[in-house]
Amino acid sequence: DAKTTQPPSMDCAEGRAANLPCNHSTISGNEYVYWYRQIHSQGPQYIIHGLKNNETNEMASLIITEDRKSSTLILPHATLRDTAVYYCIVTEYGNKLVFGAGTILRVKS
């Protein structure tokens, strides 16, 4: 599976959009981009995934660049409850998730 690179931490003001970047320059054609998050003391939570088209659900939007070498997870109106570690994972098979260090997102009031 392709390796991903994420910033170690980010801050966001409450009510503003949180844009979390992820680089995956070695992604192959069959690999999907997954995003999970882990709120303190809880299990990871699935957010969204995509192959090449942009995706949106009730939690977030996923923007994948045309060359697929990077993506951005967007939380449109961040709340304090969105403070968590966000993991970007690239995998051909959703059943083989390899978690990196992720990005610690701190939402501040």
Place this chain on the structure above:
Amino acid sequence: DAGVIQSPRHEVTEMGQEVTLRCKPISGHNSLFWYRQTMMRGLELLIYFNNNVPIDDSGMPEDRFSAKMPNASFSTLKIQPSEPRDSAVYFCASSFSGSNQPQHFGDGTRLSIL
């Protein structure tokens, strides 16, 4: 809907003792995963099952660890004998089988081996 249920939530025991962690997957899901999370190594996949059959156990650290799934609604992860370095949070997750089905995680078992 009930999510993935893990028990116990916390376990403290002395080294050398047998430890059994339990997991009830979401009803209808036929893939089940066991993960371990530590500060040093992060979140690691230990083993996963598809239709109650172990598919990949390459992440199981050593023979002291074993996992079973006797039926579609129950799985166990056993450590015998336990060692202090096994202290970690153990997560169970489940999903529908097939490629690119999102995994749903339980809240984990925090295991401390003294």
